[in-house]
Amino acid sequence: MMEGVRRAFERFRRTPAFMGFSLFIFVLILNIVVQTPGQFFSARNMNSLFSKNVPLLLTTMAMTPLLISGTLDIAIGIQLAMVNVVSVMVFQQWGTSLYVGFLMGMLASLVVSVFCWFLVSVLRLPAMLASYSLIYIVRGINVLVMPSPQGRIPDAFYKTYDMRLGGFFPFSALFPLVVLIAWYYLMRTRFGRNIYAVGGNPRNAFAAGIDPVWVQFQAFMIKGVITGLAGIALTLMTASGNPLQGEAYGLRSLSAAIIGGLGFGGWGSMACAVFGTGFLVLIQNTVYYFFSLLTKAIPGFTVTSYWQNLVSDVIIFLGLLMTIVTAKGQREALRQGFVRQFKRRERLGD
Amino acid sequence: MTDTARRMTFNQRVQIFIKASPARMAVIISLMLFAITVAFNPPSFNANTLNAVLLLTLLLSFAAAGQTMVLIGGGLDFSVGAMMSSAAILTTYLMNGQDGKFWLVFGLAMLMGAAVGFLNGFCSIKIDLPPMIVTMAISNVVTRVGYVLTQGSPSGWVGPSFRQSIVAKIAGVVPSLTLYALIVFPLVFFLLNRSRFGKQLYLMGNNPTAAALAGIKVNRVRVLMYIFSGMLSCFAGMIGAGYMSTARAQIFDEYAFTSLVAVIVGGTAFTGGIGSYTGSIAGALLITVLSNGLTVLQLSQPIRNIVQGVVMILLLILYNRARPVRQ
Numbered sequence: 296m297m298e299g300v301r302r303a304f305e306r307f308r309r310t311p312a313f314m315g316f317s318l319f320i321f322v323l324i325l326n327i328v329v330q331t332p333g334q335f336f337s338a339r340n341m342n343s344l345f346s347k348n349v350p351l352l353l354t355t356m357a358m359t360p361l362l363i364s365g366t367l368d369i370a371i372g373i374q375l376a377m378v379n380v381v382s383v384m385v386f387q388q389w390g391t392s393l394y395v396g397f398l399m400g401m402l403a404s405l406v407v408s409v410f411c412w413f414l415v416s417v418l419r420l421p422a423m424l425a426s427y428s429l430i431y432i433v434r435g436i437n438v439l440v441m442p443s444p445q446g447r448i449p450d451a452f453y454k455t456y457d458m459r460l461g462g463f464f465p466f467s468a469l470f471p472l473v474v475l476i477a478w479y480y481l482m483r484t485r486f487g488r489n490i491y492a493v494g495g496n497p498r499n500a501f502a503a504g505i506d507p508v509w510v511q512f513q514a515f516m517i518k519g520v521i522t523g524l525a526g527i528a529l530t531l532m533t534a535s536g537n538p539l540q541g542e543a544y545g546l547r548s549l550s551a552a553i554i555g556g557l558g559f560g561g562w563g564s565m566a567c568a569v570f571g572t573g574f575l576v577l578i579q580n581t582v583y584y585f586f587s588l589l590t591k592a593i594p595g596f597t598v599t600s601y602w603q604n605l606v607s608d609v610i611i612f613l614g615l616l617m618t619i620v621t622a623k624g625q626r627e628a629l630r631q632g633f634v635r636q637f638k639r640r641e642r643l644g645d
Numbered sequence: 646m647t648d649t650a651r652r653m654t655f656n657q658r659v660q661i662f663i664k665a666s667p668a669r670m671a672v673i674i675s676l677m678l679f680a681i682t683v684a685f686n687p688p689s690f691n692a693n694t695l696n697a698v699l700l701l702t703l704l705l706s707f708a709a710a711g712q713t714m715v716l717i718g719g720g721l722d723f724s725v726g727a728m729m730s731s732a733a734i735l736t737t738y739l740m741n742g743q744d745g746k747f748w749l750v751f752g753l754a755m756l757m758g759a760a761v762g763f764l765n766g767f768c769s770i771k772i773d774l775p776p777m778i779v780t781m782a783i784s785n786v787v788t789r790v791g792y793v794l795t796q797g798s799p800s801g802w803v804g805p806s807f808r809q810s811i812v813a814k815i816a817g818v819v820p821s822l823t824l825y826a827l828i829v830f831p832l833v834f835f836l837l838n839r840s841r842f843g844k845q846l847y848l849m850g851n852n853p854t855a856a857a858l859a860g861i862k863v864n865r866v867r868v869l870m871y872i873f874s875g876m877l878s879c880f881a882g883m884i885g886a887g888y889m890s891t892a893r894a895q896i897f898d899e900y901a902f903t904s905l906v907a908v909i910v911g912g913t914a915f916t917g918g919i920g921s922y923t924g925s926i927a928g929a930l931l932i933t934v935l936s937n938g939l940t941v942l943q944l945s946q947p948i949r950n951i952v953q954g955v956v957m958i959l960l961l962i963l964y965n966r967a968r969p970v971r972q
Binding site: 414418420421423424425427428429430431432433434435436437438439546549550553559599601602604605608609611612615616618 | 768771772774775777778779781782783785786789790792793796797902905909915946947948949950951953954955957958961962
C-alpha cells in the first residue's frame, strides 16, 4: 500500500505538472495563512476568485495546445477584447439576442486564429514576432468596430455568471471545467498523440506521416474556441464593451503556462496551465492581503498599488527562474525514457 | 548565370535584391515613402519635418544599436523600451533642471544599463526559455520600479543646456543630436566590425556550438552583448528624456518593438550571425519616415495601428521565413 503510494508519487514527480503543482500548493497555503482559512474558504471569496480569474485561466488553457504543438500566439490577450467588442456591438447594433453576439464573437476569434495559423505555420514566420504584429492589427480592428468603451449587457447574463450553483459552486467555474473535460477527451484521440509528436520535432513527425501544418491548424482551431469562451467570460464579467482591454493577458498567460511547467514544443499538459494560472492568481491575492495586513498591523504604514504590482511582478520573474529546476526535471525524464527504451531492447534481445 | 536568373520567379528576384543589401533597400523604400507623403501633402515638406525625422531616426538608431548586437549574437532584447523609460525617469528626476549633474546622471544610467543587461544575459543563459520571454519578464519588473519611483506622475525636468544640445538646429535643419551620433556610431561600428568582441559575436550568432569549440567563451560574449545593449538603451533613454524634457513611466516602451522592427528591416536575421549596424540605421529611417507619413496623411489611430502591423508582417515575410519541413 505504502509502496504503491510512493510509486504513484514518483510517477507524478516526473510529470511536467509537478513543478507547477508544488508552486501552486505552496502559494495556496501561504494565501490561506495570510487570509485566514475561514475567510479564504467562504463561498463568497471562492466565487469572486473564480469569476474574476476565469478569463485568465481560459486564456492560459487556450495557449496550451499552441505551446504543445510548438508555436504560440502572444496576441491572444487583445483577441479577448475582440470577442468582447464583436459580441457587444452585434447585440447593440443589430438588436439581436446576446447569444447571436457571442456566436459572432466566437467566429471572429476563429478567423483571427486561422489568420495567425496562416502566418505562423504556412508562411513559417517567427511565431513570437508575427503574433506581436498581430496585436497591432487586432487592436486597430477593435477600435474601428467600437471607437470607445460602451455598451451594456442584460442583467440576467452577468447575474448568472456571478451566481453560485447549489450555494457554493461558482457558475464561472463551469467554463474551465467544460474545456478540461473536452480536452481530456481530445487527448485520447489520435490528435492527442500527434500534437506532442509535432511539438517535439516537426521534421521527425513529418517523416512519420503526420502533417505538422494540419496538426497546428487543429491546435489553432482549439485555441480559437477556447479564446472565444474566454472572451465571452470576460464580457460576462465586465458586462460592457472595451476595445483596448485585456492586452496584458497575452504575456501573463504565457508566463502562467511556463511557470506551470509547459515547455516550448511537446512538453506539458493542460494541468500545467491550471496550476500555473492558480499560482499567478493566488500570488497576486496573497500580496494584496499581505499588504493590507501590514497596513493594519503597523500604524502609519501605507502602500500604493504600485508597490503591490512591483512585488507580484518580481514574484512572477522569480517563478520563471524556478523553471531552471523544471528544465532539469525535463532532461531527467527524457534521460530515464531513453534508459527504459534501451533496457527494453536488451530484454527483447534486439 | 543569366539563364538561372531568368528562370527565377519575380518573388525570388525581389528577395535576392533585398538580401543583397537590405540597407540600400531600406533607404530606397524610405525615400519613396517620403516622396509619396510629400506628393499627397506638399506643405509637409519643410525644415521642421526634416528636422523631426532626422532627430527621431537618430534616437531610434541609438535604441536599435544594442538590439542589433543582441540579434546578431542570436538573442533578443525586449527590455530596450523599459530600460529607455527608466533611464529617462532617472535623468529628469536627478537632473531636475541642473545641467551640472550630467556626468552623475550619465554614470548612474550606464551603471543601471550594465546591471540590468547583466541580469538579462545571466538569466537568458540560465533559464531554459526563449530570451524574448526572459527579457520581457525583466522589463516588466524594471517598469514597475519606474512606477514606484515616480508614483505614476512625471517628476523633474532636464537641464536647459542638455536639452539644447539635443534639439538645437544646425543650419535650420540638422538637429545637434547629430553630434552625439558622431560619437555613438563610430563606437558601435568599432565594437561590431573591428573589435574581437564583434568577431566573436558574429561567430557565436552563426553557430554557438562551433564558436564554443573554437575556444570562444560563449557565455561571456552573451552576457557582454546584453550589457552593451542595456547601456546603449539607457543612453538612448537619456537622449529621449532630453528631447521630451520631462518623463513619465512607460514613456518609451514602444521602442522595444520599434527598435526590433528597425533592426529586422535593416537585414539582421532573427536566427543570428547576419546583420550590420548600417542596416539598422537605414531601418530606423524607414520606420520614422513611415510613421511620419501616417501622421502627415492624418490617418486615424486604428488605421495607423493596422498599417503598422501589416507592414511588420510583410517585412517578416520578406526577410525571416524559416526553412520548410519538407526539404
